[in-house]
Amino acid sequence: MQTVSVTRYIAPLREGGSLPGLVEADDLGTYVCKFRGAGQGLRVLVAETIASGLATRLGLQTPRLVALELSEELARYEADEEVQDLLRASVGLNLGVDFLPGSFGFDGTSAVPDGVAGTVLWLDAFIANVDRSWRNPNLLLWHGDLWVIDHGASLYFHHGWGGGVGDPARFAALAWNADDHVLLEAAKADDLEAIDRRARGCLDRGVFEAILADVPDAWLEPVPGAESAAAVRAAYVDFLDARLQATAWWEAVAR
Structure with a gap:
């Protein structure tokens, strides 16, 4: 997996309980960051990586993953205390999911x-x-294709x-x-x-x-x-x- 460094924290994505965030990296890419310091722990990142690899080999569309190196400096410029705490707890390698601009959620009608x-x-x-x-x-639906995302709730055997x-x-x-x-x-x-x-x-x-x-x-x-x-x-x-x-x-x- 390619490793890139986070250069800017853009915004939290508050749809899920783990508070992923939208970030920019030094490869000029924009990613949804799944943080190592979130409550679900590192095994969620492992499950995401495994499921993504399986989906790709089965011919399904799923966003590209990278490892996101997050430095301690990033938290200093964040005003939201909840996000600041999460950034401090996530110094090191996090999971980046390629952001699909303009995608929208599947509602069953497509x-x-x-x-x-x-x-x-x-x-x-x-x-x-x-x-x-x-x-x-x-x-997600993106450019007419169905994309599978968010597999952290799979392979739950490892939590035991x-x-x-x-x-x-x-x-x-x-x-x-x-x-x-x-x-x-x-x-x-x-x-x-x-x-x-x-x-x-x-x-x-x-x-x-x-x-x-x-x-x-x-x-x-x-x-x-x-x-x-x-x-x-x-x-x-x-x-x-x-x-x-x-x-x-x-x-x-x-x-």
Whole structure:
């Protein structure tokens, strides 16, 4: 993942509870910054990176990610005390999501190309994403395309790693409820069996290793039994690979 430095904090984006912010960086890009110092912690940044890598390999549109280096100096020029505290707590590497100017939220009235809804459904089932509902679709329309965003609420198994990594088989067998999914009805028009075959053909252990290689060491917090960044990466790969080898989680959604 490319690393760039934040040069200016523009504005908070108060739609979500984590208070992401719009920033400019030294590559002249504008990004939505997901802060390491936000309440959800570093694992949200890891989940975002993994989900983005998976979405790209499945052929879905998702914004480019960068690692944003944030300096202590930036907080000195911020008048809002809440934002200032967040900036101070986020010195170091944060996650930058490429800003899509002029995009607007998906409201269910726009047509979705064949296969896209089913692929989004497959992705969300695979990563156990609990945040793609009508209340919060986390989908954008930009230049006529559907873009998937905001995957921090996925892969929530890692929030239980406080006592150790645990067994990947538990995540492999984890059921996922699609009842509230914003694209469920549209996905039913797709050939879900074919989408499953194609998705599984796009992914394997080597792909998971390549995706985890994009996650900076600074975001991979040691846990009992996986004290190094390399060991934590390997644990994620084991969990993703176990999920890919299982079928029950998708069969329950597709029937």
